[in-house]
Amino acid sequence: xxxxxxxxxxxxxxxxxxxxxxxxxxxxxxxxxxxxxxxxxxxxxxxxxxxxxxxxxxxxxxxxxxxxxxxxxxxxxxxxxxxxxxxxxxxxxxxxxxxxxxxxxxxxxxxxxxxxxxxxxxxxxxxxxxxxxxxxxxxxxxxxxxxxxxxxxxxxxxxxxxxxxxxxxxxxxxxxxxxxxxxxxxxxxxxxxxxxxxxxxxxxxxxxxxxxxxxxxxxxxxxxxxxxxxxxxxxxxxxxxxxxxxxxxxxxxxxxxxxxxxxxxxxxxxxxxxxxxxxxxxxxxxxxxxxxxxxxxxxxxxxxxxxxxxxxxxxxxxxxxxxxxxxxxxxxxxxxxxxxxxxxxxxxxxxxxxxxxxxxxxxxxxxxxxxxxxxxxxxxxxxxxxxxxxxxxxxxxxxxxxxxxxxxxxxxxxxxxxxxxxxxxxxxxxxxxxxxxxxxxxxxxxxxxxxxxxxxxxxxxxxxxxxxxxxxxxxxxxxxxxxxxxxx
Amino acid sequence: xxxxxxxxxxxxxxxxxxxxxxxxxxxxxxxxxxxxxxxxxxxxxxxxxxxxxxxxxxxxxxxxxxxxxxxxxxxxxxxxxxxxxxxxxxxxxxxxxxxxxxxxxxxxxxxxxxxxxxxxxxxxxxxxxxxxxxxxxxxxxxxxxxxxxxxxxxxxxxxxxxxxxxxxxxxxxxxxxxxxxxxxxxxxxxxxxxxxxxxxxxxxxxxxxxxxxxxxxxxxxxxxxxxxxxxxxxxxxxxxxxxxxxxxx
Numbered sequence: 001x002x003x004x005x006x007x008x009x010x011x012x013x014x015x016x017x018x019x020x021x022x023x024x025x026x027x028x029x030x031x032x033x034x035x036x037x038x039x040x041x042x043x044x045x046x047x048x049x050x051x052x053x054x055x056x057x058x059x060x061x062x063x064x065x066x067x068x069x070x071x072x073x074x075x076x077x078x079x080x081x082x083x084x085x086x087x088x089x090x091x092x093x094x095x096x097x098x099x100x101x102x103x104x105x106x107x108x109x110x111x112x113x114x115x116x117x118x119x120x121x122x123x124x125x126x127x128x129x130x131x132x133x134x135x136x137x138x139x140x141x142x143x144x145x146x147x148x149x150x151x152x153x154x155x156x157x158x159x160x161x162x163x164x165x166x167x168x169x170x171x172x173x174x175x176x177x178x179x180x181x182x183x184x185x186x187x188x189x190x191x192x193x194x195x196x197x198x199x200x201x202x203x204x205x206x207x208x209x210x211x212x213x214x215x216x217x218x219x220x221x222x223x224x225x226x227x228x229x230x231x232x233x234x235x236x237x238x239x240x241x242x243x244x245x246x247x248x249x250x251x252x253x254x255x256x257x258x259x260x261x262x263x264x265x266x267x268x269x270x271x272x273x274x275x276x277x278x279x280x281x282x283x284x285x286x287x288x289x290x291x292x293x294x295x296x297x298x299x300x301x302x303x304x305x306x307x308x309x310x311x312x313x314x315x316x317x318x319x320x321x322x323x324x325x326x327x328x329x330x331x332x333x334x335x336x337x338x339x340x341x342x343x344x345x346x347x348x349x350x351x352x353x354x355x356x357x358x359x360x361x362x363x364x365x366x367x368x369x370x371x372x373x374x375x376x377x378x379x380x381x382x383x384x385x386x387x388x389x390x391x392x393x394x395x396x397x398x399x400x401x402x403x404x405x406x407x408x409x410x411x412x413x414x415x416x417x418x419x420x421x422x423x424x425x426x427x428x429x430x431x432x433x434x435x436x437x438x439x440x441x442x443x444x445x446x447x448x449x450x451x452x453x454x455x456x457x458x459x460x461x462x463x464x465x466x467x468x469x470x471x472x473x474x475x476x477x478x479x480x481x482x483x484x485x486x487x488x
Numbered sequence: 489x490x491x492x493x494x495x496x497x498x499x500x501x502x503x504x505x506x507x508x509x510x511x512x513x514x515x516x517x518x519x520x521x522x523x524x525x526x527x528x529x530x531x532x533x534x535x536x537x538x539x540x541x542x543x544x545x546x547x548x549x550x551x552x553x554x555x556x557x558x559x560x561x562x563x564x565x566x567x568x569x570x571x572x573x574x575x576x577x578x579x580x581x582x583x584x585x586x587x588x589x590x591x592x593x594x595x596x597x598x599x600x601x602x603x604x605x606x607x608x609x610x611x612x613x614x615x616x617x618x619x620x621x622x623x624x625x626x627x628x629x630x631x632x633x634x635x636x637x638x639x640x641x642x643x644x645x646x647x648x649x650x651x652x653x654x655x656x657x658x659x660x661x662x663x664x665x666x667x668x669x670x671x672x673x674x675x676x677x678x679x680x681x682x683x684x685x686x687x688x689x690x691x692x693x694x695x696x697x698x699x700x701x702x703x704x705x706x707x708x709x710x711x712x713x714x715x716x717x718x719x720x721x722x723x724x725x726x727x728x729x730x731x732x733x734x735x736x737x
Contacts, residue, residue: 435539440576443536444590444646445564445597454589458580458629 032089038062041193044089048162048196051169061182061192068186074349075378075410076318078291086256088194088227150210156240157202158213161229164200171202175233179262179299179326187258187320188295191227195260198228203238203269212468214243230261234269236302241272243471255280257316259294267302267329272310274467275323276475279315281482284373286345289317296323300332300358308335309352310466312475314482317346322380324353327361327389334363337463339475341456341482342375342407351381351412356389356422365396368460370479371407372486378410383424385417392419398428401459403452403486453480489514489551489685490535490654496545497534504530506710507546512654515682519696520689521721522707523729528689529573531707532658535687536570537563550654564590565597567653571643571660578630583642584612586630587649594650615648618678619671637668644675655679655686661695673698693725708732 032043041062045055070081151158157168164172182192199215215230234240244261257279263271273296282289292315298307309323319342325334336352354363367379383394400409411428433455441451456479457464464472490512497505504527512518522528533541535548537560548555555563578586591611592602603611616623621641631639640660647655660672676686676699688699696704696718704720706713706729713732714720 434576436576437578439536439538439560440572441578441586441590442560443564443570443572444586444650445561445594446589447561447593450589450593454581454586455578458578461580 031087034087035084036062036086036088036194040088044194044196047089048165050162050165053173054165057177057182058193061189062194064183065186065189065193068183068189071185071187071320074320074380075376075412076320076347076349078318078347081256081291083190089196154207154210155204156207156209157200159200161195161198161200161231164202164231168202171233172200172231175262175264176229176231177262179264179297180260180295184295187293188260191229191258191260191295195227195229198230198259199232199242200230201232201240201242203234203240205236205238207235207238209238209240212241212243214245226255226257226259228259230259231264232262232271232273233264234266234271234305236266237268238266239270239272241468242274243468244273244275245278245471245474255290257290257292257294259296261294261296261323263296263298263307265298265300265302265305265307265329265332268304269302270306270308271298272308273298273323274471275309275311275313276467276471276478277311277313277315277319278478278482280317281315281344281346282317284344284485286317289346290315292316292319292321294321296321297326297353298324298334299326300329300334300361302332303329303358304331305329306333306335308333308337308466310335310337310463311339311350312463312467312471312478313338313340313348313350314478316348319346319348319350321350322352324355325363326355326357327363327392328357329361330358331360331362332358333361336363336365336367336381337466338367338379339370339460339463339479340368340377340379341370341479342372342377343482343484343486344373344375346373346375346377348375348377349380350377351379353382353384354394356383356385356392356394356419359388359390359392361389361392363392363394365394365398366462367396367398368463369398369400369409370403370456370459370483371400371409372403372483374406376408376410378412380412380414382414382416383426384415385419385422385424387418389419390421392422394422394424396424396426398426399459400428400430401456402430402432403483449480449484452483452486456480456483489516490687491549492546493549494546495534495543495548497530498542498544499530499540503544504710505534508707508711509546510705510712512685512687514685515680516702517676517680517686517688517699519699519701519704519718519721520687520707520712521691521693521704521724521729523733524691526708526729527710528691528707529658532570532656532687532689535563535656536560536568561593562597564650565594569647569650569652569655571640571647571655571657573658573660573662575631575634575639575643577632577634579632581630582627583630584609584626587612587626587646590646591649612649615645619645619648619675621645636663637665640664640668641671644672647675648678651679651684653684655684657686657688657690659689659691661690661692669695670698693721696721706732 032040041058045058180188183189203209265271279290279292300307307325313319327334334354340348340350342348352365369377369379371377379398385392398411402409413426415424417424437455438451457476464475467475492508492510495505495508543556588608595602661669701718703715704718705715
């Protein structure tokens with residue numbers, strides 16, 4: 001409640017900044033040559049000194065990828081991607097030997113994080129209210145991991161996935177690709193071939209992870225695709241909350257981001273996964289910006305398990321993203337809370353899939369879409385009830401808010417129920433910010449843009465409340481910033 | 489405080505105010521009464537600066553400054569408050585958040601330090617207590633699911649919190665039972681001071697039993713037809729507006 005007000009205050013102070021994170025860090029990168037072929041895949045694997053099975057996995061994926069068609073069903077429009085125009089590996093050169101401590105981290109890198117507002121140093125983290133361990137991903141290589149020790153004490157493994165391959169190769173091998181199959185879709189398949197880094201999390205049985213885990217992804221190098229891969233395993237009776245924030249510098253070119261996130265919750269385990277996505281959205285005319293083609297999926301493998309996705313999507317030129325839950329375990333619960341904001345020429349096609357397999361499984365979908373400028377967005381969701389999913393329940397609510405008369409909002413819910421006892425509910429609304437509301441707020445002294453931010457924050461409240469506190473504040477700020485210039 | 493001279497205003501190309509003049513001195517409470525369609529609400533919107541309400545002639549001087557050059561939030565910053573006839577719902581925004589936003593926006597506008605959450609809540613609780621309102625109302629989304637009476641009380645609460653120099657009440661009494669009417673009246677009376685003024689727009693004399701005006705104006709056909717003391721209200725109650733409508737036509 002208070003956060004909302006303070007946030008809007010903060011929006012005031014930062015209004016005028018268009019894209020705050022649009023700076024480029026000038027450090028020498030070690031890059032793979034431009035383009036994609038088997039040699040590049042081998043190059044990446046060799047760079048990361050990977051085991052043979054993983055190289056084989058990558059190569060197999062690459063060959064499958066060549067054959068796969070582009071997914072065409074989303075309501076987004078963009079020119080054919082030239083996959084040969086990207087670099088598929090970029091590591092900051094100064095990081096070649098791997099920094100042992102923060103002192104060894106390139107100061108420019110630290111500067112970048114400072115600009116991003118990430119408190120990298122542990123003491124800063126400790127000094128602040130935040131109790132967050134952060135695995136920083138700078139382009140393709142994890143730079144520094146904080147709080148690792150504290151986590152190790154309780155047996156939590158939180159490290160770059162490349163490191164996990166050394167520390168716990170069996171876990172990686174067992175679970176990687178088990179939720180998102182290699183050839184699930186062309187973007188995920190590309191990731192399987194060329195993924196560079198990302199986070200790995202393992203929570204042992206019965207452990208409640210003592211802090212929020214967080215990864216800040218950032219694309220820096222020009223023409224770099226970022227293909228991180230995240231794998232989170234919550235063993236029996238464990239709990240973890242994971243936060244992911246994304247920003248990228250301003251570029252004229254379209255950068256490609258094709259990530260894969262896999263979550264696995266065993267018996268009685270719970271995973272809460274929150275994303276604040278603020279990739280560069282392109283300019284007002286739609287030049288530049290990130291193509292955010294992400295495959296996120298969680299499997300509630302065990303009974304009584306729960307996976308909850310919360311996303312705040314404000315950035316990217318194009319968002320193509322459907323964080324989903326496969327509810328295999330009996331009594332398992334899947335949740336999807338989403339805010340998607342598109343302004344100017346942004347396009348978003350986002351939603352979720354809830355696949356009910358186990359008995360007495362429950363899913364809840366709350367989607368809030370805000371379109372402004374000449375942007376276009378679609379909620380696309382699938383609720384599937386299998387014949388064995390006795391007493392399955394779903395509740396879906398999709399609300400769209402339109403700002404201006406040149407934007408679009410579309411809702412495409414698919415419901416496939418093969419069990420007569422299932423209860424599936426879908427509610428949808430479409431509304432606009434009314435002139436009455438704006439005048440009312442302005443008459444009370446609240447300037448127009450802050451008034452819009454207030455109305456939109458109110459519209460999104462149900463979802464914002466799902467975010468961990470430190471993210472909620474950032475998210476509320478973003479709501480205001482991303483709608484700047486949408487009125488008046 | 490407020491000087492309106494020969495004001496002409498149009499809405500959607502139709503002239504509604506046709507040479508309205510009115511002067512309110514600091515500390516005064518003025519009532520404007522008039523039949524439906526006489527331009528009462530138009531006057532309040534013009535004073536608040538609502539888009540679509542175009543001033544085509546005359547002037548509005550507020551504390552020595554031409555008001556028509558300012559946007560709605562600037563006018564609010566300068567202490568003009570409009571209690572709405574139909575308060576607007578803002579779903580998902582708690583009343584207290586909205587009020588804090590408003591108070592701090594006005595403070596910022598005037599170069600004052602913003603109130604932090606603790607100071608603000610303390611001030612707010614004091615106001616709800618004065619007005620005999622429940623704190624529960626602060627947690628609810630702005631006007632959402634409020635009864636007609638609650639909405640009007642909420643307007644009074646906002647007025648009490650913002651402490652305007654010029655409060656304009658646009659038929660705030662319409663649809664209120666006697667208890668709610670008293671709350672509205674108490675709100676206005678509480679603000680009464682040598683520096684503050686109120687403009688009470690009403691259709692009925694009833695409210696003026698509780699808010700005793702210094703002057704009563706009859707507005708019909710976009711013009712002030714007659715000005716008098718509070719006894720004028722009683723006369724109107726008895727005879728209706730027929731005379732004035734006839735006069736102008």
